[in-house]
Amino acid sequence: MLIKNLSEFLGQEVEIRGWVYNLRSSGNIFFLQIRDGSGFAQAVVSKDSVPEQVWADCAKLSLESSIIIKGKVTQHPRQADVFELQATVLQIVQAAAEYPIGKKEHGPDFLMEYRHLWLRSPKQWAILRVRDAIMLAIEEFLHSADFVRVDSPIFTPNACEGTTTLFQVPYFDLGTAYLSQSGQLYLEAAIASVGRCYDFGPVFRAEKSKTKRHLTEFWMMDAEAAFVEHEENLQIQENLTRYIIRYCLTYCQKELAILERDTTKLAQVDAPFVRLNYKEAIAKLRQLGSDIKEGEDLGNDDEVLLTKDSPVPIFIEKWPANIKPFYMKRDAQNSELVLNSDLIATEGAGELIGGSQREDNYDSLLERLKAEGLKVEDYEWYLDLRRYGSVPHSGFGIGLERTVRWITGVEHVRECIPFPRTINRLKP
Amino acid sequence: MLIKNLSEFLGQEVEIRGWVYNLRSSGNIFFLQIRDGSGFAQAVVSKDSVPEQVWADCAKLSLESSIIIKGKVTQHPRQADVFELQATVLQIVQAAAEYPIGKKEHGPDFLMEYRHLWLRSPKQWAILRVRDAIMLAIEEFLHSADFVRVDSPIFTPNACEGTTTLFQVPYFDLGTAYLSQSGQLYLEAAIASVGRCYDFGPVFRAEKSKTKRHLTEFWMMDAEAAFVEHEENLQIQENLTRYIIRYCLTYCQKELAILERDTTKLAQVDAPFVRLNYKEAIAKLRQLGSDIKEGEDLGNDDEVLLTKDSPVPIFIEKWPANIKPFYMKRDAQNSELVLNSDLIATEGAGELIGGSQREDNYDSLLERLKAEGLKVEDYEWYLDLRRYGSVPHSGFGIGLERTVRWITGVEHVRECIPFPRTINRLKP
Numbered sequence: 038m039l040i041k042n043l044s045e046f047l048g049q050e051v052e053i054r055g056w057v058y059n060l061r062s063s064g065n066i067f068f069l070q071i072r073d074g075s076g077f078a079q080a081v082v083s084k085d086s087v088p089e090q091v092w093a094d095c096a097k098l099s100l101e102s103s104i105i106i107k108g109k110v111t112q113h114p115r116q117a118d119v120f121e122l123q124a125t126v127l128q129i130v131q132a133a134a135e136y137p138i139g140k141k142e143h144g145p146d147f148l149m150e151y152r153h154l155w156l157r158s159p160k161q162w163a164i165l166r167v168r169d170a171i172m173l174a175i176e177e178f179l180h181s182a183d184f185v186r187v188d189s190p191i192f193t194p195n196a197c198e199g200t201t202t203l204f205q206v207p208y209f210d211l212g213t214a215y216l217s218q219s220g221q222l223y224l225e226a227a228i229a230s231v232g233r234c235y236d237f238g239p240v241f242r243a244e245k246s247k248t249k250r251h252l253t254e255f256w257m258m259d260a261e262a263a264f265v266e267h268e269e270n271l272q273i274q275e276n277l278t279r280y281i282i283r284y285c286l287t288y289c290q291k292e293l294a295i296l297e298r299d300t301t302k303l304a305q306v307d308a309p310f311v312r313l314n315y316k317e318a319i320a321k322l323r324q325l326g327s328d329i330k331e332g333e334d335l336g337n338d339d340e341v342l343l344t345k346d347s348p349v350p351i352f353i354e355k356w357p358a359n360i361k362p363f364y365m366k367r368d369a370q371n372s373e374l375v376l377n378s379d380l381i382a383t384e385g386a387g388e389l390i391g392g393s394q395r396e397d398n399y400d401s402l403l404e405r406l407k408a409e410g411l412k413v414e415d416y417e418w419y420l421d422l423r424r425y426g427s428v429p430h431s432g433f434g435i436g437l438e439r440t441v442r443w444i445t446g447v448e449h450v451r452e453c454i455p456f457p458r459t460i461n462r463l464k465p
Numbered sequence: 466m467l468i469k470n471l472s473e474f475l476g477q478e479v480e481i482r483g484w485v486y487n488l489r490s491s492g493n494i495f496f497l498q499i500r501d502g503s504g505f506a507q508a509v510v511s512k513d514s515v516p517e518q519v520w521a522d523c524a525k526l527s528l529e530s531s532i533i534i535k536g537k538v539t540q541h542p543r544q545a546d547v548f549e550l551q552a553t554v555l556q557i558v559q560a561a562a563e564y565p566i567g568k569k570e571h572g573p574d575f576l577m578e579y580r581h582l583w584l585r586s587p588k589q590w591a592i593l594r595v596r597d598a599i600m601l602a603i604e605e606f607l608h609s610a611d612f613v614r615v616d617s618p619i620f621t622p623n624a625c626e627g628t629t630t631l632f633q634v635p636y637f638d639l640g641t642a643y644l645s646q647s648g649q650l651y652l653e654a655a656i657a658s659v660g661r662c663y664d665f666g667p668v669f670r671a672e673k674s675k676t677k678r679h680l681t682e683f684w685m686m687d688a689e690a691a692f693v694e695h696e697e698n699l700q701i702q703e704n705l706t707r708y709i710i711r712y713c714l715t716y717c718q719k720e721l722a723i724l725e726r727d728t729t730k731l732a733q734v735d736a737p738f739v740r741l742n743y744k745e746a747i748a749k750l751r752q753l754g755s756d757i758k759e760g761e762d763l764g765n766d767d768e769v770l771l772t773k774d775s776p777v778p779i780f781i782e783k784w785p786a787n788i789k790p791f792y793m794k795r796d797a798q799n800s801e802l803v804l805n806s807d808l809i810a811t812e813g814a815g816e817l818i819g820g821s822q823r824e825d826n827y828d829s830l831l832e833r834l835k836a837e838g839l840k841v842e843d844y845e846w847y848l849d850l851r852r853y854g855s856v857p858h859s860g861f862g863i864g865l866e867r868t869v870r871w872i873t874g875v876e877h878v879r880e881c882i883p884f885p886r887t888i889n890r891l892k893p
Contacts, residue, residue, distance in 0.1 A: 039611065039660075054692045056657060056854045074660015074691065075611060101657075103854040131825075131855040153654035153846045154853060162658050169614040176604070183467065183503065186597040190884040191619075191667050192682055194891045204634050206644070209673075211891045216634070223884055226581035226893075229484060229529075230590050232467075232502015238666055239619050245637075254620055263502065264482045397559075418581045418893035425582060426484045426531040427559040456618040456651055463622045463639045465654075465846035 040076035043120040046110045053078070053122065054105045054130075057098055058157070067095040069124070071106065076291070077159065080106050080122040091127045101157070103130035145449070152456055153465050163292035164452055167285060168441045170292075172237070174284035175258055175435070178277050179235050184260060187227040187234040189220025191241075195415040204243045204253075216241035219434060222364070222419055224261035225395060228430055229422065235260040237437075245460055249449045250337065250387060252438060254458040261432035267366075267376040267394045270431035271352055274380055274390050275310050277435070278350060282306045285444050298446045302384060305348040315356045315374070318343060332357055341385040350389065354378040363405040365393040376431075386443035392433025399423035468504035471548040474538045481506070481550065482533045482558075485526055486585070495523040497552070499534065504719070505587065508534050508550040519555045529585070531558035573877070580884055581893050591720035592880055595713060596869045598720075600665070602712035603686055603863070606705050607663050612688060615655040615662040617648025619669075623843040632671045632681075644669035647862060650792075650847055652689035653823060656858055657850065661690040665865075673888055677877045678765065678815060680866060682886040689860035695794075695804040695822045698859035699780055702808055702818050703738050705863070706778060710734045713872050726874045730812060733776035743784045743802070746771060760785055769813040778817065782806040791833040793821040804859075814871035820861025827851035 038051040055073030062068070065084040070077065084092050098104070107126035113119035138154055148155045155161055176186075192206070192214040200215070208214035220236040227234045237258040244251055265273070282303055285293070293300055313321065322329050325342050329335065335343070335353070344351050355374045358367060365375035377393030396402045402423055406413055413420075441453035451457040456465070466479040483501030490496070493512040498505065512520050526532070535554035541547035566582055576583045583589055604614075620634070620642040628643070636642035648664040655662045665686040672679055693701070710731055713721070721728055741749065750757050753770050757763065763771070763781070772779050783802045786795060793803035805821035824830045830851055834841055841848075869881035879885040884893070 054856070055660075074613075074656070074658065101854040103856045130857075131851075133853040136853055151846075151849075153651075153849060154657075156655055156658040165615055165655070165659055166613055172614055173604075173608070176601075180601070185502075185594055186600055187593055187883045188667075188684065190682060190886055191669075192886045192891055194893075204636075206632050206634050208632075208891055209671075209888050211889070214891055223581075227584055227593070227883060228502070229582075230502065230584040231593055232483075239616075241619075243637075254618060256616065418579075421579075421581060423559075425561040425564055426529040428482070428531045429558075455615045455655060458618055458620045460637050461639070463620055463636055463642055465622075 040071075040073050040078045043076075043078055043110055043122075044118075047112060047120065048110060050107060050109055050125075051122070052105060052107045053080070055103070056157070057100065057102050057104060058159075059100070060098055062095075067098075069095075069098070069104075069106070071104070071122075072157075072159075072162075078120065078122060080108060080124045082124045082127065086123070087125060087127070091124070094127050094129055097132060098129065099133045100136040101133040101154075103133070104128060105130060145451075149451070149457070149462055150464070156455065159295050160447075161452065163289075163295040164441065164445050164447060165455065166292050167289050167296075167445050168437070168453065170285055170289050171281055171437065171440055171444065174281045175237070175277065177284070178280040179260065182233070182273065182276075184233040184235045184262070185231040187224060187231060187236060188238055189217065189223035189236040189259070191217050191239070193217050195412075202243050204241050218242055219257065220259045221261065221432060221434065224259055224432060225419070225422055225430065228261050228263040229426060229428075233260070233262040233265075247460060248337070250439060250442075252450060252454060252457055252459060255450075255454060256437035257434050258437065259432060259434040261430060263428045263430045265394075265431045266429050267354075267378075267431060270392055270394060270433060271312070271354070271378055274378070274392060274433050274435075275352075278310075278380065278389070279307055281440065282444070293445075296445050296447070298444075302348075303444065306350065306383060308349050310349045310380070311347055311351040312354060313351060314354050318351075318353045332360065334360055335379075337387055340381045340387045344381050344383055345385070347383060350383055351381045352378045353381065361393070363409045363411065364395050364402070366396045367401070378433075382439075382443045384443070384446070387439065388436075389439055389443065390433050390435045392431065394429065394431040397423060397427045397429050399427065468499070468501045468506045471504075471506055471538055471550075472546075475540060475548065476538060478535060478537055478553075479550070480533060480535045481508070483531070484585070485528065485530050485532060486587075487528070488526055490523075495526075497523075497526070497532075497534070499532070499550075500585075500587075500590075506548065506550060508536060508552045510552045510555065514551070515553060515555070519552070522555050522557055525557065525560060527561045528564040529561040529582075531561070532556060533558060573879075577879070577885070577890055578892070584883065587723050588875075589880065591717075591723040592869065592873050592875060593883065594720050595717050595724075595873050596865070596881065598713055598717050599709055599865065599868055599872065602709045603665070603705065605712070606708040607688065610661070610701065610704075612661040612663045612690070613659040615652060615659060615664060616666055617645065617651035617664040617687070619645050619667070621645050623840075630671050632669050646670055647685065648687045649689065649860060649862065652687055652860060653847070653850055653858065656689050656691040657854060657856075661688070661693075663688040675888060676765070678867060678870075680878060680882060680885055680887055683878075683882060684865035685862050686865065687860060687862040689858060691856045691858045693822075693859045694857050695782075695806075695859060698820055698822060698861060699740070699782070699806055702806070702820060702861050702863075703780075706738075706808065706817070707735055709868065710872070721873075724873050724875070726872075730776075731872065734778065734811060736777050738777050738808070739775055739779045740782060741779060742782050746779075746781045760788065762788055763807075765815055768809050768815045772809050772811055773813070775811060778811055779809045780806045781809065789821075791837045791839065792823050792830070794824045795829070806861075810867075810871045812871070812874070815867065816864075817867055817871065818861050818863045820859065822857065822859040825851060825855045825857050827855065
C-alpha cells in the first residue's frame with residue numbers, strides 16, 4: 038500500500054513501509070510524520086490503543102528510522118483531503134543514527150556533501166518528481182509529433198566548436214575522444230532514416246563558470262526534423278513548452294505545492310509566445326537600460342531584463358550570423374542573419390531552448406566551414422548529408438535542468454539534477 | 466502526409482516528402498520506391514499522365530535523391546494492404562551524388578565508416594524504431610510500477626570495481642573523474658527519497674573485448690526498489706521482460722517483418738521463465754557437455770548452451786559470493802551464496818539482466834568492503850545509507866543494446882545503437 042493511495046482505503050487496515058521524517062509526542066500520543074516515496078502522511082500512535090511494546094518502540098524512534106507500520110486509515114478531523122493512519126502495529130526496520138541534516142539552516146556545501154541524504158527532504162523529493170514528469174512530457178509530446186528516439190554518441194572524434202570547453206578522454210590507440218556537447222550533427226544524419234528524431238541524454242561542458250545556471254554534466258534533449266523550416270521549428274518549440282507546462286500543472290500539483298511555486302505564473306504561459314527579432318530585442322533592451330550593443334550576445338542580466346514583464350516566454354530570432362555557429366542557415370531576406378532562435382523563459386529563468394534551421398546546401402556549408410577555419414576532412418561525413426538527398430531541416434535543444442529550474446522555481450540548477458557535477462564538485 | 470497513414474487517404478490527392486531509395490523504369494512507367502521516415506511506399510509515374518517536365522525529371526533521379534511528390538492514393542492491384550501513389554507532380558529537392566552504399570555486399574568496416582548513411586537502409590531503420598519502442602516499453606512499465614526516473618551521474622569520483630575497465634577524464638583541480646559503469650549505488654541512495662527509481666543512460670566500459678556483444682559506450686537501465694527482496698526482484702524483471710516483448714509484438718510488426726524476425730519465437734517468451742540456481746545451472750551445463758566447473762562464471766558459449774532448448778529466458782540465481790561484487794546480500798540459507806540473478810535470454814542472445822538484493826546491514830557491508838580491499842573512506846556516503854533508515858532493497862540492470870539485439874535478431878550489437886563505439890571505432 039502506498040501513501041498516495043491512502044484515501045482509497047478509508048476505514049480499512051493498511052500497512053505502510055517507509056521512513057519517519059519527523060515526530061513529536063504529546064502526552065499519550067506520538068505523531069509520526071512518515072513517507073514512503075509516493076507521498077507523506079501522519080501516523081498517530083495512542084498509548085491506549087497499542088501494545089506496550091509498540092509504545093516503547095515509539096520512544097526509541099529517531100529521525101529517518103525505517104519502519105513498517107499498520108493501522109486504520111482515517112480522515113483528518115479538519116482537512117477533508119488529508120488522511121492519517123491510526124497505528125496499531127509498529128516494526129522498526131532500522132533505528133537510524135543521529136541524522137546529520139537537521140532543522141537548522143545548512144550551507145550549500147554541507148548539503149551537497151550530503152546529497153545522498155538531502156534527496157530525502159520533501160523539497161528535493163518534489164524536484165526529482167517534477168524532473169521525471171518533465172522528461173515524460175517531452176517524450177510524450179515528441180512521439181505524438183512523430184519523432185523517434187535516436188540517441189547520439191557521447192564519445193566524439195572531433196571538437197566542433199573548439200576544445201576549450203570539452204572534456205578529453207584517452208581512447209585506446211585512437212588518441213583522444215571528446216565528451217559530446219550536443220548530438221545535433223548526428224541527428225541531422227538520422228532524419229534521412231526516420232524523418233524526425235530526438236536524443237535525450239547527458240552532455241558535458243568543461244566550463245569554469247560558477248553561476249546558478251551551470252553544471253559540467255547536464256541533460257539535453259535535441260530534436261531534429263526533415264522538411265521543417267524556421268517558422269515550423271518555432272511552432273514545435275512553442276507547442277512542446279506549452280505541453281510541458283500543462284503536464285506539470287496537471288500531474289505535479291502536490292509537488293509544486295511543496296515547492297511553494299506560484300502556479301498562476303506558470304498557467305499564464307499557456308498563451309501565444311512573444312517573438313522579437315534580434316535587432317528588436319537589442320533595441321528593447323537598450324530602452325530598458327541595458328548597455329548591450331548590436332552584435333553582442335545577451336548576458337543573463339539581459340535575458341532577465343527582457344522578459345521581466347512578459348507573462349509568456351520570448352523568442353529572439355534571426356541573430357547575426359557572425360556570432361552563431363557555422364551550421365545555421367542564412368536568412369534569404371538578409372544574408373547577414375541566420376534562421377535561428379533562442380527561447381527565453383519567464384520569471385528570470387533565462388534561456389531554455391536554442392534552435393535553428395540548418396544549412397542544407399553543400400556549397401554554402403563548405404564555404405562556412407572553411408571561413409571558420411574548421412578542418413573540412415573532419416566534416417566529410419556531415420557534408421555527405423548534403424551530397425545525398427539533402428532536405429531543408431531544423432532542430433533545437435532544450436536543457437533539462439534549466440527547464441526543471443524554471444518550473445520548480447528553485448534558485449540554483451544544482452538542485453535540479455540528482456547528483457550535480459560542477460567545477461568543484463565530483464562527489465558523492 | 467506521412468506514408469504510414471497512406472491507407473487513410475485512399476482515392477485522395479496527397480503530397481509526400483522523402484527520399485528515393487530505389488527506382489526502375491519499364492517503358493512508359495517509372496516505379497519509384499520512396500520513404501519518408503514513417504514508412505516505405507511505391508510511387509508510379511506514367512509518362513501519359515504527367516507533364517513532360519515531370520517525366521524528364523524522373524529520368525534524372527538518382528538513388529537517395531530527396532523529392533516532394535504529389536498524386537492519388539490507390540490500392541495495390543494484388544496486395545490489399547499495400548497502397549501506392551499515382552504521381553502527378555514531382556519536385557526534386559536535391560539530386561543525390563552517386564550513392565556509396567550500393568546493391569552489392571559491403572564489409573562491416575565500410576558500413577561503419579558510412580554509418581551516417583547506412584542508417585537509412587530499411588533494416589537499420591527498423592532497428593532504430595525497435596530500439597525506440599523498447600525504451601518506451603521500459604519506461605511505461607516502470608512508471609506503471611511506481612518507479613520514478615532519477616538519473617545517476619556519469620562523472621564518478623572513485624573506481625568501484627577496479628580501474629582497468631574505466632575511462633578516465635582529467636577533471637579540473639579535482640584530479641581524475643571516471644566514467645560511470647553503473648548508476649546502482651546512486652539509485653540506492655534515491656530509493657529513500659522516492660521509494661522506487663531507475664536511471665536510463667549511457668555507461669562506459671574500456672574493455673578490449675572484440676565480440677559481437679561488446680561496445681565501449683552503451684545504454685543501461687538500472688532499477689532499484691525499497692522493501693523489495695530477492696523473490697520480488699525476479700518477478701519485476703520477468704514482468705518487465707514480458708512487457709517489452711508484448712509491446713514490440715504489438716507495435717513493431719512492420720519493423721520485425723523487415724528484419725525477417727521469427728516472431729513465433731518471441732511470442733513463446735510469454736510464459737513463466739525458468740529458474741535454476743547456480744549449482745543446478747553448472748550441473749546442467751556439464752551434462753550438456755560444457756567443461757565449466759563450480760565456482761566459475763559462465764562464458765558466452767555456456768549461456769548459449771544452457772538456453773538452446775528453452776522457449777523462455779532462464780534465471781540463474783544464488784551465485785557463489787566470492788565471484789560476485791561486495792554489495793550483494795548473502796543468502797540467509799547459505800552464507801556462501803548471494804541473493805542475485807542473471808537472466809539469460811533465448812535463441813543464444815546471452816545475458817540480458819543482472820540483479821541482486823543488496824546488503825542492507827551496516828556491519829556486514831563494512832566487513833565486505835574491507836575484505837575486498839576497498840577504501841572505506843570512498844564508501845562513507847554509501848555506508849550512510851545503512852546508518853540512516855536502511856531497508857531491504859533490490860535492483861537490477863538491463864542492457865539496452867543486448868535487448869535490441871535479442872528482439873531484432875541481428876547478429877552484432879554494433880547495429881543496435883545509432884553510432885556505435887568500439888575499441889577501434891570512434892567515427893563518424
